[in-house]
Amino acid sequence: xxxxxIPGNERSLVIRLIAGDEEAFCExxxxxxxxLIYFAMRFLKSREYAEDIFQDAFTMIWESRRFINPxxxxxxYLYTIMRNRILxxxxxxxxxxxxxxxxxxxxxxxxxxxNKIIANDLQRLISHALKQLTSRQREIFEMSREKQMSYKxxxxxxxxxxxxxxxxxxxxxxxxxxxxxxxxxxxxxxILFLICxxx
Numbered sequence: 005x006x007x008x009x010i011p012g013n014e015r016s017l018v019i020r021l022i023a024g025d026e027e028a029f030c031e032x033x034x035x036x037x038x039x040l041i042y043f044a045m046r047f048l049k050s051r052e053y054a055e056d057i058f059q060d061a062f063t064m065i066w067e068s069r070r071f072i073n074p075x076x077x078x079x080x081y082l083y084t085i086m087r088n089r090i091l092x093x094x095x096x097x098x099x100x101x102x103x104x105x106x107x108x109x110x111x112x113x114x115x116x117x118x119n120k121i122i123a124n125d126l127q128r129l130i131s132h133a134l135k136q137l138t139s140r141q142r143e144i145f146e147m148s149r150e151k152q153m154s155y156k157x158x159x160x161x162x163x164x165x166x167x168x169x170x171x172x173x174x175x176x177x178x179x180x181x182x183x184x185x186x187x188x189x190x191x192x193x194x195i196l197f198l199i200c201x202x203x
Contacts, residue, residue, distance in 0.1 A: 014032075014078060014079075015074055015075075015078075017031055017032055018032070018074045018078045019074050021065075021066075021069050021072070022069050022070060022072055022074060024069070029065075029066055029069075032065075032078070033062050036079075036082060037058065040058050040061070040082070040083075040086055041054045041055055041058050042054075043083070043086060044057050044058060044086060044090055047090050047094065048090065048093065048094075053093065057086065057089045057093060060089055061082065061085045061086050061089055064085060065082070065085070129183075129184060130180075130184075132183070133179070133183040133184060134146075134180070136179055137176050137179055137180075140172060141175060141179070143162075144158055144162070144169055144172040144176070145172070145173060145176040147161070148173060155169045155170055155173070
């Protein structure tokens with residue numbers, strides 16, 4: 005089993021590592037594991053990512069062991085590798101977050117554009133539908149919708165009965181509903197309700 009503390013003669017372990025001694029690699033791995041994972045977690049806030057980076061760092065140590073200088077600080081060398089990998093991970097994460105934000109922003113812009121197109125198309129249909137009404141129906145309907153006049157106020161303004169106003173409004177709504185349904189507009193009753201409220 006590998007030791008958990010760095011031995012006093014680390015240089016001899018590094019020399020053995022350079023020569024391909026797996027036991028020396030194992031001892032160095034176990035000795036640095038906890039402190040390097042803790043070091044990485046301070047920046048990554050994730051033990052899983054920290055462990056992955058630690059594993060990558062020691063994989064690189066083993067693969068490039070022949071290029072290690074035993075006369076320099078192995079600890080500094082190892083922390084440099086860890087630092088570079090942490091920075092790379094943070095850059096990649098930041099790029100991924102920016103990409104997600106960009107995609108989300110484009111999706112929102114696209115939805116807003118689609119909604120504007122739909123609203124414009126609907127407004128065009130409504131305008132055409134209103135043109136199908138008789139002049140009297142359109143006059144009464146617009147007095148109710150645009151001027152927000154009550155049936156009684158319309159009746160008094162036009163010199164007709166309240167029942168006549170109501171009949172014209174009901175007839176107008178039927179005509180509008182039939183026109184919109186003919187053009188495959190869904191939720192027609194809701195749309196007509198909103199029209200009547202001038203929304």
